Amino acid sequence: MTTEAxxxxxxxxxxxxxxxxxxxxxxxxxxxxxxPAFAQMAVELNTTPLALQQLISVYLLSFAVMSLFHGPxxxxxxxxxxxxxxxxxxxxxxxxxxxxxxxxxxxxxxxxQGLSAGAxxxxxxxxxxxxxxxxxxxxxxxxIAMIFGLAPALAPIVGGWLLxxxxxxxxxxxxxxxxxxxxxxxxxxxxxxxPAQDRTPLRVRPLFASLWSVWCDPDGxxxxxxxxxxxxxxxxxxxxxxxxVVHLLGKGEQxxxxxxxxxxxxxxxxxxxSGRLAGRVTRNRLATSGYWIxxxxxxxxxxxMLVPATRTLPWAVLLLPxxxxxxxxxxxxxxxxxxxxxxxxxxxxxxxxxxxQLVSNxxxxxxxxxxxxxxxxxxxxxxxTVTVIAYLMWQWHLRxxxx
Numbered sequence: 001m002t003t004e005a006x007x008x009x010x011x012x013x014x015x016x017x018x019x020x021x022x023x024x025x026x027x028x029x030x031x032x033x034x035x036p037a038f039a040q041m042a043v044e045l046n047t048t049p050l051a052l053q054q055l056i057s058v059y060l061l062s063f064a065v066m067s068l069f070h071g072p073x074x075x076x077x078x079x080x081x082x083x084x085x086x087x088x089x090x091x092x093x094x095x096x097x098x099x100x101x102x103x104x105x106x107x108x109x110x111x112x113q114g115l116s117a118g119a120x121x122x123x124x125x126x127x128x129x130x131x132x133x134x135x136x137x138x139x140x141x142x143x144i145a146m147i148f149g150l151a152p153a154l155a156p157i158v159g160g161w162l163l164x165x166x167x168x169x170x171x172x173x174x175x176x177x178x179x180x181x182x183x184x185x186x187x188x189x190x191x192x193x194x195p196a197q198d199r200t201p202l203r204v205r206p207l208f209a210s211l212w213s214v215w216c217d218p219d220g221x222x223x224x225x226x227x228x229x230x231x232x233x234x235x236x237x238x239x240x241x242x243x244x245v246v247h248l249l250g251k252g253e254q255x256x257x258x259x260x261x262x263x264x265x266x267x268x269x270x271x272x273x274s275g276r277l278a279g280r281v282t283r284n285r286l287a288t289s290g291y292w293i294x295x296x297x298x299x300x301x302x303x304x305m306l307v308p309a310t311r312t313l314p315w316a317v318l319l320l321p322x323x324x325x326x327x328x329x330x331x332x333x334x335x336x337x338x339x340x341x342x343x344x345x346x347x348x349x350x351x352x353x354x355x356x357q358l359v360s361n362x363x364x365x366x367x368x369x370x371x372x373x374x375x376x377x378x379x380x381x382x383x384x385t386v387t388v389i390a391y392l393m394w395q396w397h398l399r400x401x402x403x
Contacts, residue, residue: 011191016190017143017144018185021124025151029178040253045102053242059114061111062111062114064361066114069351070123071126075210078194079127079193080193083119084183084186086119090117091176093112094113094172099169120182120186122350122351122354125339126194126346127194129336139278152260160254210348211351219397223353224356229389230390233327233387234383235365237259237320237379241260248375258317262317262318267324269321273325274333283333287394288394288398289329290327290328291390291391293322294327295388297320300319300322301320302377302381
């Protein structure tokens with residue numbers, strides 16, 4: 001284990017937080033900037049908006065598969081080389097997407113984007129735990145989550161603005177530039193946080209054994225599944241954005257902010273509160289409070305959507321910030337709890353947690369969202385059902401670890 005004295009020299013905290021949060025923002029930007037462009041892409045590529053939903057699923061599935069390896073690779077060769085390689089490949093994949101002549105080419109480019117984008121997002125979590133301890137780790141994780149939480153709100157606004165000044169290909173050129181800026185910042189400012197003496201050998205069998213040992217640990221498996229379901233209700237709304245904004249609310253491609261601003265504002269505030277309460281309220285109590293807030297917000301949202309007169313703005317999004325506030329209150333705690341279970345294999349733990357989350361997100365985007373985003377009441381009821389399951393799983397974990 002690295003001691004306090006052995007930790008690397010760090011850049012100013014605002015630069016460190018910006019880099020780590022920026023690495024996490026690549027994923028949401030790769031998804032949400034595209035939503036306003038679906039109608040335009042469907043015309044140019046001669047396909048349907050429903051078929052374009054697979055651009056999200058392919059990205060998430062490839063992201064999920066590679067997420068199993070980013071963490072263990074960083075445990076073996078260091079955090080920084082893996083982040084640099086992943087971000088560099090993401091830049092090249094984004095350029096390929098911008099030049100895509102057809103849907104098949106674009107799907108391949110999206111798959112490569114997914115394979116590479118997870119490096120920064122996953123490893124940044126392990127880097128926080130490499131550098132910070134105890135309540136300070138929760139505070140930093142919450143600050144990063146707060147900055148990271150802005151991405152889904154900003155991304156569709158940026159995507160809509162780019163469409164005004166160009167076409168859908170400009171979105172991928174923007175992602176390439178974003179990746180290039182992050183690549184330069186990581187190269188110049190980000191230190192290696194996983195010293196050679198703490199690394200594990202890079203061999204295939206131990207790599208898979210490390211992942212398998214994390215999954216086979218009962219506490220680790222429960223936490224991975226609990227974190228997965230905690231975010232599922234919110235991601236259902238995110239992945240349903242094209243249907244929600246355009247078809248259910250009757251808005252245009254410049255209006256995705258009407259969903260994402262309220263959705264993400266609750267997450268940003270929840271992350272801030274979680275950080276402020278670190279060390280003042282026990283982690284388990286804070287996470288439980290988050291679940292209760294999500295349940296109350298989700299229930300009230302469903303009641304509103306059952307009334308035909310309130311299936312419009314602002315009522316359709318009025319209570320979403322309450323719902324996502326609760327999600328964000330619990331999120332840093334679930335992440336840290338998973339990493340703390342495996343201090344010698346934090347990269348593997350982060351990979352397993354991300355893999356489970358991403359497979360869930362891919363299924364939500366490709367299978368569940370197209371089915372339930374047919375009406376506001378069905379969407380609200382599905383999100384609430386997911387939240388009930390998440391709360392029950394959290395209670396299951398608490399009982400299992402306190403008996």
